[in-house]
Amino acid sequence: MSGPWDDWDHVLKVDPDKDLPNGVTFEDVCTSGTDAIEIGGTTGMTEEKMQAVVDACNAYDIPLYQEPSNPAVVIEEEGLDGYLIPSVFNAGDPFWVTGAHKEWARIDDVDWDRTWTEAYIVLNPDASVAAYTEADCDLTPGEVTGYAAVADRLFGQEIVYVEYSGMLGDTEMVQAAADGVDDATLLYGGGIHDYDSAYTMAGHADVVVVGDLLHDEGIEAVEETVRGAKDAHAAE
Ligand SMILES: CC(C)=CCC/C(C)=C/CC/C(C)=C/CC/C(C)=C/COP(=O)(O)OP(=O)(O)O
Ligand SMILES: O=P(O)(O)OC[C@@H](O)CO
Numbered sequence: 001m002s003g004p005w006d007d008w009d010h011v012l013k014v015d016p017d018k019d020l021p022n023g024v025t026f027e028d029v030c031t032s033g034t035d036a037i038e039i040g041g042t043t044g045m046t047e048e049k050m051q052a053v054v055d056a057c058n059a060y061d062i063p064l065y066q067e068p069s070n071p072a073v074v075i076e077e078e079g080l081d082g083y084l085i086p087s088v089f090n091a092g093d094p095f096w097v098t099g100a101h102k103e104w105a106r107i108d109d110v111d112w113d114r115t116w117t118e119a120y121i122v123l124n125p126d127a128s129v130a131a132y133t134e135a136d137c138d139l140t141p142g143e144v145t146g147y148a149a150v151a152d153r154l155f156g157q158e159i160v161y162v163e164y165s166g167m168l169g170d171t172e173m174v175q176a177a178a179d180g181v182d183d184a185t186l187l188y189g190g191g192i193h194d195y196d197s198a199y200t201m202a203g204h205a206d207v208v209v210v211g212d213l214l215h216d217e218g219i220e221a222v223e224e225t226v227r228g229a230k231d232a233h234a235a236e
């Protein structure tokens with residue numbers, strides 16, 4: 001199976017609960033050189049905030065995906081390329097593996113043709129997503145390889161996502177996930193803040209995801225990470 005993410009090197013994750021820094025516009029965000037925009041975050045999500053970011057990005061020619069943290073914030077929107085729905089493989093509560101999804105499918109009119117999953121492995125215990133999902137972040141590299149292999153080969157996941165939101169992760173863990181993945185596209189996110197950290201993580205993952213940097217530092221810093229990810233893959 002293949003999806004547009006096969007060709008991505010870099011994704012910018014826009015948190016609708018956070019402002020853009022002074023002077024940064026959504027035009028800057030959409031023309032930063034990133035391959036796609038994901039709209040999402042764990043805390044403070046509402047449909048209105050999600051919609052505002054979609055509306056602001058829709059004028060630009062950039063793949064746009066919503067990444068909802070719960071069914072209540074999913075917006076019906078033609079301007080989206082689709083919905084990337086997390087399933088947290090190392091969650092402590094099965095609600096975050098398949099339970100929320102079951103409720104969503106039961107209650108909502110899901111647009112299945114534009115909906116895909118992301119098999120998350122959450123590894124920063126201090127991130128809000130780890131607390132929210134009661135994730136078991138105390139994994140060995142072998143266990144990370146195991147989760148990645150199970151996600152890809154048993155559950156047919158197209159995207160495996162190593163998530164260190166808020167901190168730069170351990171490259172050994174990212175490589176461990178890469179070792180378990182066959183067909184799936186491996187996303188890495190967490191703490192990427194400059195050219196070198198993007199270059200390093202793109203050496204282990206297919207796609208690097210940059211989040212907080214946009215809101216904390218601005219667009220030039222993001223553009224550096226785009227260059228880092230693309231240079232790493234061009235050098236392979
Ligand atoms: C079934 C549907 C439609 C939704 C459920 C989807 C699931 C399982 C969500 C659980 C995991 C989750 C909260 C994913 C959101 C994406 C994510 C990890 C965003 C990063 O959030 P942080 O950066 O840690 O959060 P803050 O920036 O809000 O602190
Ligand atoms: O905000 P940062 O630490 O860049 O993390 C990006 C992303 O993986 C969050 O889901």
Ligand SMILES: [Mg+2]
Pocket residue numbers: 015041042165211212
């Ligand atoms: Mg965040």
